[in-house]
Amino acid sequence: MHSGRDGQREAMLKAMITARDARIDVLEKEVAALKTRLASTGIAPSEGGPLGENPRKVDPRPQRTVEIARVKRRTGEADRKRVPAQPGRQPVSNEAGEPSRASKAMLAGRSFLYVGGRDCQVVHLRRIASAFGANLIHHDGGLREAVSRIDNVLPSVDCVFCPIDCISHDACLRVKSGCKKWEKAFVPLRNGSKSSFEKALQTLSEESPDR
Incomplete structure (x- = not known):
């Protein structure tokens, strides 16, 4: 009785071992x-295991190609800076950053009102x-001066500038309504900096028709 059962158990174990070996062979082929x-996609396994627990992507582009692209971008920017001015149009400023003669001619004799901003500027x-x-x-x-004075000045100016970060709501509304009444140009500035005001004047000099 026992010898028969032992024979069956041994046969089952042999069959399981054979199946295991066959499965291992299949897995090795899949690996x-x-x-x-x-390897064909450029992904290299790490040294931690057969497949690598943390495969890293290998950049197929040579470093030389990247450097050439950077040089081309820099060269393109330099070329754009060297583009000559359009015929018949004078540059706004010279190399020293000062307004050109054309810009001065466009705004010469104009009178502007600047409402708000910082006293130190x-x-x-x-x-x-x-x-x-x-x-x-x-x-x-309106900090020290009466807001009503704006109405007295508006008729004599060509344009009004307002830095939106350094002006009260009441003063801004007063300026807008006054500009609409007297048909004056209203130019809001992003801030009260000198550069913001200078850029606005440069733009105005480009858009102003010959007087």
């Missing part, structure tokens, strides 16, 4: 095929306007 596919803003040949009138936006 080899997977390694071949990974007023002297610099007037100097910038003067460089363009224009006169600048400043109103502090």
Whole structure:
């Protein structure tokens, strides 16, 4: 009785071992095929195992190609800087950053109103306007001066500038309504900096028709 059962158990174990060996052989073939596919796609397995627990992507592009692309971008930017001005159009500023003669001619004799901003910038803003040949009138936006004074100044100016970050809501509304009433140009500035005002004058000099 026992010998028969032992024979059956031994036969089952042999069958299981045979099946296991066959499965191992299949897995080894699959691993080899997977390694071949990974190698063809540029993914190299790490040293941690047969397949690598953390495969890393290998950049197929040579470093030389990347460097050439960077040089081309820099060269393209330099070429754009060397593009000559359009015929019949004078540059806005010279190499020293000062307004060109054409810009000064466009704004010469103009009078502008600047409402709001910082007191410490007023002297610099007037100097910038003067460089363009224009006169600048400043109103502090109601800090010390009466807001009603804006109505008295508007008829005598050509344009009004308002830095939106340095002006009260009431003063801004007063300027907008006054500009609409007297048909004056209203130019909002992103901030009260000197560069913001200077860029606005440059744009204005480009858009202004010959007087």
